[in-house]
Amino acid sequence: xxxxxxxxxNGRNDCRRCVRELIELSTQRVYLIGQNLEPDLYNHKYLYxxxxxxxxxxxxxxxxxxxxxxxxxxxxxxxxxxxxxRLPTFAQIRITVTRDQRKFSENWLIVDDMAFMRIKNPASYxxxxxxxNKLECRSLAQSFMEIWExxxxxxxxxxxxx
Numbered sequence: 001x002x003x004x005x006x007x008x009x010n011g012r013n014d015c016r017r018c019v020r021e022l023i024e025l026s027t028q029r030v031y032l033i034g035q036n037l038e039p040d041l042y043n044h045k046y047l048y049x050x051x052x053x054x055x056x057x058x059x060x061x062x063x064x065x066x067x068x069x070x071x072x073x074x075x076x077x078x079x080x081x082x083x084x085x086r087l088p089t090f091a092q093i094r095i096t097v098t099r100d101q102r103k104f105s106e107n108w109l110i111v112d113d114m115a116f117m118r119i120k121n122p123a124s125y126x127x128x129x130x131x132x133n134k135l136e137c138r139s140l141a142q143s144f145m146e147i148w149e150x151x152x153x154x155x156x157x158x159x160x161x162x
Contacts, residue, residue, distance in 0.1 A: 006128040009117070015041055015125045018117045019109060023047050025131065026111045028058050031144045033066040034107040035122060037073040037080055037093075041107075048079035055090040063091035066144070066151055068102055070095060074156040081157045094151035101147055110140050 009015050019041050023030070030051065032042065055061045065080055067073075070093065074081055084091040096102050107119040107127070116137050119127035130136065 006130045006133070009119065009125065009127045009129060012040060012125045015117070015119060015127070018129045020044075020046065022109055022111045022115050022117055022129065022131070023050050025115050026050070026054060028054075028060055029062045029110075029112050031064050031110040031141060031148075032080075032108065033104070033144055033147065035067065035105070036069050037065070037067050037078050038107060038122070039073060039076070039078060042080055043073070043078045045079060048083055051083055051091065052087065055087050061090045063087075064144075064148060065091070065093045066096060066147055067093065067154070068096050068104075070154050070156045084157055093154045093157045094148060095154045095156075096147065097152050098150060101150060104147070108140055108144065110137060110144060113137055113141070116140050 009018055023046070037043070051063055063083070065084070070081070080091075080093065084093045096104070105122065107117075107122045109117040113134055114137055115129070115131040116133070117127065117129040118140070119125060121127065
């Protein structure tokens with residue numbers, strides 16, 4: 001049986017490096033859940049560029065983002081919002097609506113069926129990640145999809161027709 005050895009994350013810079021590494025590993029599926037689209041971690045051009053290119057290479061690309069509140073990110077501009085507006089077939093953003101969902105305080109990035117980042121304490125950027133753990137990745141993805149199904153499309157981030 002395979003042993004998994006997650007890598008600890010301690011601080012903002014560790015988490016930024018992890019996000020970049022995992023995004024660059026992605027080939028089809030990226031699921032992300034957090035509080036407010038965490039601009040320190042996810043509002044970067046390399047992320048937008050990689051995910052945009054991914055959609056041209058793979059028509060089955062599936063990018064899903066869940067947040068509690070996107071108002072500040074929408075007002076200030078955010079690459080994930082731009083991605084969802086430009087590629088709505090591939091990238092979608094939803095918001096949590098139930099009290100139980102809003103109690104969720106972690107930050108997850110799930111990539112394909114292998115890699116993930118789990119920040120258990122977003123205020124201090126503490127958590128762990130693994131690039132080869134199908135078992136935990138699938139468990140996180142299943143939990144993510146349960147929250148996804150109970151969430152609503154985000155009106156703050158949709159593209160307005162003029």
